[in-house]
Amino acid sequence: MISKDQVAHVAKLxxxxxxxxxxxxxxxxxxxxxxxxxxxxxxxxxxxxxxTQVSDERNVFRADVPVTGGPTRDQLLQNVPESKDGLIKVPTIIDKGEADA
Amino acid sequence: MSNSDYLNYDLQTLHQLLVDKKVTAVALTEAALAKINAEQPALNAFITINQKKALARAAELDAEGIDPDDLLAGIPIAYKDNIVTNGIRTTAASHILDNFNPVYDATVVEKLDAAGTINLGKTNMDEFAMGSSTETSHFGVTHNPWDLERVPGGSSGGSAAAVAAGEVFAALGSDTGGSIRQPAAYNGIFGIKPTYGRVSRWGLIAFGSSFDQIGVFTRRAQDAAVLLGAISGHDAKDSTSSEQAVPDFTAAIGQGIKGLKIAVPDEFFGEGIAEDVKAQVEKGLQQLADQGAIIDHVQLPHTKYAVPAYYVLASSEASSNLQRFDGIRYGFRAADVKNLDDVYVRSRSEGFGPEVKRRIMLGTFALSSGYYDAYFNKAAAVRTLIKQDFEKILATHDLIIGPTAPDTAFKIGVNDDDPITLYMKDILTISANMAGVPAASVPAGFNAEGLPVGMQMIAKRFDESTIFRAAAAFEELNHYNLETPTFKNGGNA
Incomplete structure (x- = not known):
């Protein structure tokens, strides 16, 4: 039997x-x-x-050179929920501790 | 014939009409759009209809003229909504992506665009391809065109219903545990999941990466062979895509059934398989035997464990793949969040539906400390045994044949609160994904209620050609595939 506490722990993970x-x-x-x-x-x-996989078993290598022709920064930011000055905006990461949490 | 029948023609006939300018790509696109729009209230096969861009592309093709060598030019198709399309909303049928507008095309989309197909839109599916009925979609269920009170199967239910109803000529889907073959069976059309690695997964929104493959729905096996040829091949952007040469999948069509060695697993006709499904598939097998196929009864002893092993492995992969949906870079972000952790937790909790959460939870549990060996590793070892069962049989046989699904299309809503009953619907299809082998569903007639039954054909890795050969020959015996849906229980739709 799985317990409610276990499920709550998995939910957290x-x-x-x-x-x-x-x-x-x-x-x-x-x-x-x-x-x-x-x-x-x-x-x-x-x-x-x-x-764990069923493809041909081989490693795939490529030269360590920059890949060009990918999406631009503007394109990549099109789907970002909130952005500012070309950067992704997120809420506070470090809680300053005013709240008890 | 009326315009709305064009989408039921075979590819060669349709192509010739386009080449001879007896029908224009614009007229064909308009016919498809008229049918999609008229049937959308009854079927809900589409999440997004690509009306404007499709018409513009068709006009371009008409202006250029359709080249006799470009078999797919001007042909109206649709994509399951987990295949990303540049500038066309792609949702995976999830609230968490309902505003997602991709900035690139999946490799399969690039390839088909280059071949000249016209994208009519994005089809409905179970959320993140998790389900067997299209009922978990955030955008409402798709209805089965044979009986609108029933599910179209899933997860690629919208693609299957759209092709069966003649709304588009063909559609792409994805198959992780049967998501192409089961809806093909429920809708009375052809659907193939190719060998793992045959088709690039670049731009397919990942579910279970070691299982997922993109494949094709059509009315006829021959036409699927052409489309599969167009999307197959190695892709530097998917390192699991195979470097194996892509043959002309149509080449063996016409060689008939005679001499093919067919294995029929006892387990595919056992407990839990509906009698009417067994009867239709057995009838089909008898016809194949009459045509000179050699039929052997065999055992796939680990079939019973395919469902539990699959749900641990695919859900584990999903729990990892779906970590990327965190409300930061794309997709839904919950409102009024206080800190970063809140963004993750609330965006995911409000963005994912219950079935997706169940699978993430199961996968997270199976991968968590203390349970990894008992669940994930155990299931991965069972996968080895299932794969070996298949390799053993396919070493001495050309095809494994049985039913595609244990039943026919069920009524919408009946399995709502019972995940396990739904999971068991995949028992006959999962094994091919576990082993990475190609498998298709071919129409095998109807039950007493007029619902389609599917016959599954499974072949050796990279031997899709034998499936196309046998499926095309089987189609000729009955022409079940040419029956069109009745829209039963449709009122005046």
């Missing part, structure tokens, strides 16, 4: 927040899904190499 009601529902659903996942334990896999 995933940068997601849930209301109390959502947390209940996600705990219930994740518990069902993880119960399904536990069927994998039945499969003997001692000595089996895990597969």
């Amino acid at each position: 995933a940068r997601l927040s849930f209301s109390e009601a959502e947390l209940e529902q996600f705990t219930h659903q994740l518990d069902q899904i993880i119960a399904m996942e536990n069927e994998l334990a039945e499969v003997p896999t001692d000595g089996v190499t895990p597969t």
Whole structure:
């Protein structure tokens, strides 16, 4: 059984927040899904190499030179929610400590 | 025939009409747009209709004249909305990207643009391609043109419905665990997921990078072979794309079925597979045998574990891929945020829908400290066993054939609160993604309710040609693929 605390911990790792009601529902659903996942334990896999990719196994190299012809700075900033002077604007990163949090 | 039938023609006929100027690219585009707009309230196959630019491009092509060598010039197509299109909104059917306007084209878009196809718009899908019904879309469900009360399948449900309804000649989709083949089956058309690495994923919004492949929906296997040829090949921008030469995928079409060695896995006809689906696929297999195919019954013993292994692995990859959606550089940013962490958490929590969150949570759990070995590594080892099952059978057979999906299109809403029942819908399609092999769904007739059934054909890595050969030959036996949807339960739509 996965607990509500565990789900809350995973949510924190995933940068997601849930209301109390959502947390209940996600705990219930994740518990069902993880119960399904536990069927994998039945499969003997001692000595089996895990597969994490199915492309041709090779490394891809290229010369360490700048790639040109990509999007311009202006283009890249087109989709930025808030920008100023060609830079991306974000809220305060370091909390000055006025609040208790 | 009326203009609205053009999109159901075969490619060669349509091309000839364009070359001979019996129909212009503009007229074809207008016919497609008229049909898309008229059916949009009933089907909702599109998220964005590319009306202006499509007409402008068609006019350009008409001015240049359609060259007899450019088979795809002037042909109206659509893209699943997780394939980025320069200057055309691309959302992955998610609120978190609903204002995203890409500044570049996916490689497949570049290639098809160069071949002269006309982009009619971006099709609906499950959010971030996570789902089997198109119900998780932020933009509402797509309806199945065979029965509007039913789902079109998913995640590429909009692409499949648009092609089945004749709104566009062809559409691209993506397939991570069956997202092309299952909707192709539910809509009674041809859909192929090529070999992993055959098509560049540059510009495909990533879900499970070791599974994702872009593929094609058409009414006819032969036409899909032409389109797949146009989008295949190595791309420096996707280092998992293969350097294997791209053959003429149409070359083997016409060679028939005789002598093909076909493996039929017992597990694909077992518990949980609807009787009417089994019956139609068995009927098809008998026809293939009558044409001289050699049919062997085989076992794929790890099939049962494909769903649990896939959901751990694909969700783990997704949890990593979707970290980029943080409200900083593009996409939705939550309002009234106090600090940087708030931007991340609130933008993601308000931007993603419940199914995407479930998968991010499952993936994050499976990769987290203390669970990595029991879940991620275990699933990756099971993937090896599934892959070996396939390699063993395909070493001695040309094709593996079975149903594409365990059932036919289900009613909208029936599986809303039951993720596991929905996940099990992928049981027959997931394995091909686990093994990286090419697989297609070919129309195999209808059940008693008139709903399409799909037959799945799976081949060796880089042997799409055999799928096209067998699928085209099978189409000739019944012409199920030429049946057009009835818009049942459509009122006066």
